[in-house]
Amino acid sequence: MNRLFKATVTDNKQIKKDHYLLTLHPFKKINRPEPGNFFMLSVDSSLDPLLKRPFSMHRWLGFDFQILYRVAGKGTGILSKRRPGDLLDVVGPLGNKFPVAKTHDKIILIAGGLGIAPIFSLAEKLKKNKHLLFYGAMTKEELLCIDELKSLGIEPVIATDDGTLGYKGVITDILKKFLTQNSKLKTQNYLYACGPKPMLMALSLLARKYDLKGYMALEQNMACGLGTCLGCVVNTVDGYKRVCKEGPVFRIEEIVWE
Ligand SMILES: Cc1cc2nc3c(=O)[nH]c(=O)nc-3n(C[C@H](O)[C@H](O)[C@H](O)COP(=O)(O)OP(=O)(O)OC[C@H]3O[C@@H](n4cnc5c(N)ncnc54)[C@H](O)[C@@H]3O)c2cc1C
Ligand code: FES
Structure with a gap:
């Protein structure tokens, strides 16, 4: 299926300072x-900025x-x-997805800041009692979707x-404490992260x-998003890989941080 399509903005709501929730209605399925x-x-419909942005x-929502x-x-x-009725050119869906196997016993989701955007969609897809969500942000004002998570029956462990709000400190320190206290979870848990x-x-x-x-979803500056410009490569244990094509989701142990 051709992944280039036009979509109408049906809503573009400011939900917090500098944070927005955009709803798009594609012209085609x-x-x-x-x-x-x-x-x-x-x-925008003009040529400035020329490059599309990845989100x-x-x-x-079904369509x-x-x-x-x-x-x-x-x-x-x-x-x-952008206001309701405006048209946007869109390409997608692109990239790989978070692979969740039925055999994954207990799942720990970790979101930092805007990393909640994809982690929320994963949380929504998983059965509510099967996972724990650790969610960290700089400050209370940057925590998003808390009510929506609660309405899905998810009570996130929060740190700022x-x-x-929540624990004081970075979310990985809170997760570390949890892992230390629950050492028997070591062999059962799978982490899914973005941040x-x-x-x-x-x-x-x-x-x-x-x-x-x-697994973790990475962000990298992207020019094409289609695997052709090589502008988004990251170093992995198997050599350089494109975040837009082989990613954005990678195995945690795969990335060689530079
Ligand atoms: C796969 C993927 C998914 C993303 N999902 C989301 C999302 O759900 N919500 C969201 O708010 N943002 C998301 N981003 C980041 C988003 O693409 C950038 O914030 C956006 O492109 C910035 O564009 P700009 O023109 O406003 O800023 P620019 O003026 O181009 O840049 C402003 C700042 O943002 C940084 N930046 C630019 N592009 C990216 C990028 N692609 N990734 C990370 N930092 C960037 C620049 O280095 C600079 O510091 C995602 C990025 C990727 C690669
Ligand atoms: S953004 Fe062009 S190859 Fe990934």
Whole structure:
């Protein structure tokens, strides 16, 4: 199926300072996106900015879908001004997905900041009693989707760097305490993570220490999103791989951090 399509903005709601929830209605039926997949969006109909921007699939609504985003620069600033009825060019769904096997006994989801965008879609897909969600942000104001998680029956373990909500500290430290206290979980748990690079690096160390398996979704600046420009490569134990094509989801032990 051709993955280039036009979509109408049906909603673009500011949910927190600098954070928006965009709902798109594709002009045609698209492949069902899976947690971990992403879309390349043109933020405007003009040629400036020329390049589409990558965003994770946050929620699949059956035909429409949602993107959760933060205004980070020019492109997302323009996107935040889009109004219902505006048209966007979209390519997707792209990339691989979080592979979840039925044999994965207990699942630990870890989201840092905007990493909640794809982790939410995975949490929504999994059965509610099968996983634990650890969710960290700099401050209370940057925690998103808490009510929506609760309405799915998910009570996340929360940490904020400044202690304004949940535990004070970084989420990987809270996870480490949990793993230490529940050492028998070592062999049963699979980690699924998305968040800023320092969080993912800390998680790689934890996974090595506790011999945990799992997957993480990476973010990298992207020009094409289609595997042709090689602008998004990361170093792995098997050589360089493209985040847009072989990723964005990689095995935790696969990434060679530089
Ligand atoms: C697979 C993937 C999924 C993503 N999902 C989401 C999402 O669900 N929600 C969300 O808010 N953001 C997401 N991002 C990041 C988002 O693509 C960038 O924030 C956006 O492209 C910035 O565009 P801009 O023009 O506003 O900023 P720019 O002016 O281009 O850059 C502003 C800042 O953002 C950084 N940046 C630019 N592009 C990226 C990028 N692709 N990844 C990381 N940092 C970048 C720049 O280095 C700079 O520091 C995702 C990125 C990838 C690769
Ligand atoms: S963004 Fe062009 S190869 Fe990945």
